[in-house]
Amino acid sequence: MPRPPSDTPSRPRGRRAPGQTGAVERVTTDDGVRLWTETTGPDRAAARPVLLLHGGPGLWDYLRPVAALLEEDGPVHRFDQRGCGRSDPSDDLRMARAVADIEALRRHFGHARWTVVGHSFGATLALAYAWTHPGRVASLVALNGTGLGDWRTAYRAERDRRATAEERARLGELAALARRSPGEEREFRTLAWCTDHADRARARRWAAEDAAAPHAINWSANRRLAAEADGWTETWVRARLRRITAPAAVVHGAGDPRPAGPPAALARALPRGRFQKLPAAGHHPWRERPDQLRELLRRAVAARADADDW
Template identity: 30%
Template structure:
């Protein structure tokens, strides 16, 4: 069954008091996969839909705009606890007892938090270019300072990972400035398209990086994750480097780490065929079919 079948769902759901835009596609009786996007206040369901849409041949794939992002409502709080609760409410709405939980970048933070909070609900965990703490954030600042792709203004460098924005216009200029860092093979046209497609919610971004991240450290809890776990990362990721993924793989029992040699922050888009094959092989080995 493919995207566009009669079992597809696309609409607004009231989830824990917020109006979230949710999409589900693939066979309803297939194993469920919920995918959380990254970049609170900047990201949306469009990337997970593109990256994990092909899995709808074998899975019920559910993507959504988190509260405070994309087309969903700006109902606070913008906390990890609330975003985790929203994932669980979406799971319950569609009637699945267990799910494959997937997330990239900041979405990986929420995927990890969900697996820790609801171990009985997670059949497998798929992570992409994420981290268990903020120990490697300084490397992103150094990469921004030394890149030869573009000149990033100092005011933008000073705001990396800080959550200090005063308006949607300001965070738009910031996003425009740092976009050249994300892909291994830089394509200015792709950056322009990504910028044009972004909906900005600066208050969400401020809460995520100004309030949530200073206290973020999941390392002590990672050994409690017992479900099969795949950790993927681009070799040239400027934001969450390979070392950050290595920490996760080392601390989660029997986790599998796969490094994509020709990718930056988005191997699911830069090496899509290899990424999809890697995830499929992992889920097959975990017995999830």
């Protein structure tokens, strides 16, 4: 009989020398798409590896600050999802294909199990990977995801409350443009993202920093993947969540304009889910509460499958 995956991960197969702190690599999937990846942190044999999944859908990896919170302990992998950022274009934009890409990365890096951390839409993708490959997930973190149930109604109301009438009008004008100049694109992103932060004094500056990324948003991926995930019924999702027996932290910034109720419901639906709210943190809690987030993440990474109280 095949041996079950060990709780102690294997080292990546010769990808980096022990102790090397960074490596950019393009990993080719079985359909020929090259995924941009970056690995940081020491390559220790006993360390549990971590994979970070960015949100969007259709964005690029922006989770380098999150990797920095964990990379003292072991390897942290990040990548641009197919069709996004520095990865190759692709017309195959399905959740099943995205899940297959994650599993291809796990095999490429040679890990038996790893901790999967997904932010925003990446939390949805992390859950889909975990219920498809439960034996490969040592622990899971859903970071500022949307959870179970309706979240858009409360989110839209809070988003609009945080923006001025002038900002809402300008955002509408920019969104309606068939094409935006580089300056208009940065302004569009800044206005769209500045309501995500709990620290309103610094929200505009943080959003502008993120908006300056030199990558195009893949709107096709955004529409297609979001529509697919939106089509999942809650009953269908709940049945699959029961397959995830790994420790699962559902982390939500109390100052995120998205409501806390749906993530809390997700934590209750997971067999070993734990809901954790970060006070005074927004949709990107590494901005406002990096120290508290580090402790939550390290606890999740250290959680063992056989621990009753992790």
